[in-house]
Amino acid sequence: MSGAKPKFTSNEVRVLFFAFFSVVIGLMAVDFFNPSLPAIQKDLAVGQGTMKNLIVFYMIVLGLAQFFYGSFSDARGRKIALATGLGVAAVGLFVGYTAHSIVALDISRVLTALGTAACTVISRALIVDTLQEPGKLRKAFSYFSMASQLSPAVAPLIGSFIGVHFGWHLQFLLFAAAVVAGLIMIASLMPETHPASARSQGNAGKVQAYTTVLKNVNFTSYSIASALIFSFTIAFYATAPFAFDALGVSPVGNSLFYILYALSIICGSFCNSWISWSPTDTYLRGLVAYLVVFGVSAFADLDSSLLKIGLFSVALGFISGMIAPLTLTLSMTTVETARGAASAVQGAIKMFFTGVLLLVFDSVVITGFTAIVLIFIGFAVALLALHLFTAAANRKEKISA
Numbered sequence: 001m002s003g004a005k006p007k008f009t010s011n012e013v014r015v016l017f018f019a020f021f022s023v024v025i026g027l028m029a030v031d032f033f034n035p036s037l038p039a040i041q042k043d044l045a046v047g048q049g050t051m052k053n054l055i056v057f058y059m060i061v062l063g064l065a066q067f068f069y070g071s072f073s074d075a076r077g078r079k080i081a082l083a084t085g086l087g088v089a090a091v092g093l094f095v096g097y098t099a100h101s102i103v104a105l106d107i108s109r110v111l112t113a114l115g116t117a118a119c120t121v122i123s124r125a126l127i128v129d130t131l132q133e134p135g136k137l138r139k140a141f142s143y144f145s146m147a148s149q150l151s152p153a154v155a156p157l158i159g160s161f162i163g164v165h166f167g168w169h170l171q172f173l174l175f176a177a178a179v180v181a182g183l184i185m186i187a188s189l190m191p192e193t194h195p196a197s198a199r200s201q202g203n204a205g206k207v208q209a210y211t212t213v214l215k216n217v218n219f220t221s222y223s224i225a226s227a228l229i230f231s232f233t234i235a236f237y238a239t240a241p242f243a244f245d246a247l248g249v250s251p252v253g254n255s256l257f258y259i260l261y262a263l264s265i266i267c268g269s270f271c272n273s274w275i276s277w278s279p280t281d282t283y284l285r286g287l288v289a290y291l292v293v294f295g296v297s298a299f300a301d302l303d304s305s306l307l308k309i310g311l312f313s314v315a316l317g318f319i320s321g322m323i324a325p326l327t328l329t330l331s332m333t334t335v336e337t338a339r340g341a342a343s344a345v346q347g348a349i350k351m352f353f354t355g356v357l358l359l360v361f362d363s364v365v366i367t368g369f370t371a372i373v374l375i376f377i378g379f380a381v382a383l384l385a386l387h388l389f390t391a392a393a394n395r396k397e398k399i400s401a
Contacts, residue, residue, distance in 0.1 A: 070344020085118020
């Protein structure tokens, strides 16, 4: 096998830019506001569980809405689908700017999720539309994971600064303006990667396209695994503000830990893009590393030291950054047709199950990181069990063949 590193063409680089831009915008719709959750909770006079439900509902709607954008983009193209989604998201964010009750804020987050679901679907579809070579695909998804960390590295710090000094309502207004600016740039400059000649597959057999990919054990199991791994990151971002608030850490201080976590994910993703192990071997090593880190952290009394929390953040982020791209690679490499539909299914499974998994945190009042770590142990065990099941299914399929 050649040791040459895959290189992207100028057109591929252009497509990757818009794929990365799309995923960053979609993630910022959450990350921009996370550090302000305790302040919003106090301002609206609601319980911690009610605020955490905003994230749960957002993720579930985000997951389900991807089915629409998968079919829509297969039938009409990636560009119009992404532009439509950003338009809906901008409306939802403006509703958030005018919200003065939890009901209005719920409506805002539902509308925003309905719109940003396009970002999740189209960002991956752009990549699989353009890159066919496995080496390029793995490297692209590693860079994809790295790019996605621009949001948690930058958005919480900017958002918390605006929230502390100008109020959380202005956060919604400014981000709505940013989404509109992004919509204009995409409409003007983004190339269409799904030409009209390929769109007949999106007009017929939509249900069949979804069921076909779901019958693929590797696709479905690695998509569920991606939800479990994504739950580590989303739960960290969504619950850390309450843990830090209980420990007396300000929203700006909280956002600094987000930056540390995001940088760790970037380092992990960078290592994955150059590592020589096979994707499956790398993935298994990452699962074992999760169990080790969570096991040690459970006995380390993280809440006694910000340094311990920082070390935990680095370890969790690095492992997630290393193996999260592999779930995308392992689930999408066998998809040859209806890539928009496949991307929608993968994203729907990932986001929907992430929302369901976050319900676990709703049953626990977060006053520190110990409870978070204990829940993470359960998720890591589930990941390992899912991997063993998938390996057994693949062995059985080979024997049958």
